[in-house]
Amino acid sequence: MIEIEKATKVFGTGDTAFMALSNVDVTIAANEFFTLLGPSGCGKTTLLRLIAGFEPPTMGSISLAGKDISRLPPSQRPVNTVFQNYALFPHMSVAQNIAFGLEMLKKPKAEIRSTVDEMLRLVQMEELKNRRTSEISGGQQQRVALARALAPHPEVLLLDEPLSALDFKLRKEMQIELKRLQNETGITFVFVTHDQEEALTMSDRIAVMNAGKILQVGSPRDIYERPSERFVANFVGESNFLNAELSGSEVTLAVGGRFAVSAPNGVEDGKVSVLVRPEHISVRAGGSGENELTATIETIVYSGESTSIHLRLANGEAIRARMANEPQGAGGLPAEGGQVAVIIAPCAITVLRD
């Protein structure tokens, strides 16, 4: 279990000082796949480097399994890192790279050899163990970096955007691979990414970060379906924000229509903004029934598995609907400029803390 308390990191001094992390509190459970998600510059990599020990925190403490490790150098923390560009030793072979950590821990030769073989098997690199790291592909380098960091069997594995250099297909494969490795080894994974889809696919829990702060921690489902604030909703998935009025457990949209909601703590009655995911909105031709809104179609964008429909509501607010494409083709939708009825699915409205 990693406990991070009031972690603050300031780079530089005086006018050029930059607060990369401010008062971050977070607890990561043992054996958890924990993801730090946020845009670049949000402090997620800084937090990772603090856990690894590459940077000392300006304030706050980090403890691992109840022991304060804030003052330990990286070489004395039972934590290994998979670096963003792998940082494989170019003057060593694949096997030598994987053996490095074990050699530093002064393990017996026979144990090193068997662990390296086991790691090579785990990441399916047995054939290439004598290659130089410059002679293998990006995906293979990624596997070697993973094997090198796993070989000493650390308590925590830190992964700094390890998949960002891979192409789409390989990235998808490695996502599943990483999840499998985490299950098999039982090691706590702390994974840094700016890719929300990656975070949702792999994580047990996600911490969404922005401007040096953690905004929300929760399961992928929590984060996607019940984001606590506008930034989280906007960063994770596609969002429509609408103005509304909250009274008790009901909101009235500015454009009309009343919906039952459960408001998060700390949101008082009155003007609020609400989130509706585009896939929870459907449109059909014709007039409007109860709890249906009318809108004008502005643009229709076809994107393979689904079609995105950009709509303008009666009060001028813009929203998007995303509908799965049916095998029989798009029938019955008016062309751009046409009037349609907009149906919002029940329970699809989330009230946001602004």
Place this chain on the structure above:
Amino acid sequence: MVEYQTYAPGELEAEARASDYKSRWLLSLPAILIIIFAAAGPLMVMVVYSFLAPGDYGNVKWEFSLEGWMNTVIQRDIFDDTLVWADAHLSIFWRSLSLSLLTTVATLVFGLPTAWYIATQPSGKRELLLYLVTVPFWANLLVRTIAIQELIRTEGVINLVLLKVGFINEPIQMMFTNFAIGFGMTYVYLPLMVLPIYAAVDKLDFRLVEAAHDLYASRWTAFRRVILPLIKPGIIAGSILVFIPSLGAYVTPRVLGGGKNLMFGNLIELQFGQGRNWPLGAALSLMLMAAVMVALIWYVRVTSREQADG
């Protein structure tokens, strides 16, 4: 109606290649001319001279002789005409070799930390420090050597300070010793060690050092196992750049070593001057060149193996 000309397969490519080849020759012509007249020509003169007999007042006599080459290591005893090892030459060769190696080691010991320090500074300060390293090149070598003399002579700065502090009772004789030559050459050639190592450290990916620490390497182990192998090309280049001119150094040993502590360069100069033995001088020059070539070939082989590996 447009007329299309038809070409045989590969015809256009061959034409392009031919014209490329021609212009490449034309462009390298100036360099080739300079190499022939300014390097290969004089070198041939030296080779020819080394196989001739010495003239009475310098210069050469045009008759074939192996005396020049023999005299590099063997000399005729003046009393009984027997052949003996030229001890004076051998001790000069040894002094040149050992002082050059010592200079290389000393510049490495001082140059590596310096280069490391410079390369790890923020960019503005780094340029300033690099500039400072190259400043000595702006002053004449002789002037700089005489400045060293001012430091180490019997009434020089170092001795005066040590006497004043009471560290020593009488001045240390440093001038005209092997130490003086080594000290002077270390000073003169230090930038030639610092710059290539700086370039290597500058290229070093410090994330690799972080990775080593992350994998439980101590500072010393990370240096030995990761940093050193990666900056080795810079260290080898710096060593070659220091070792080769040290071997042939002339001004520094002349000023700081005096008349007794000769090095290879001084011995050669002697043959063309007072010694009036041009064939011996030519043979010695070619020997020095051969030694340098051996060092360079070793360098090329080590680095090319390195590249084939990495």
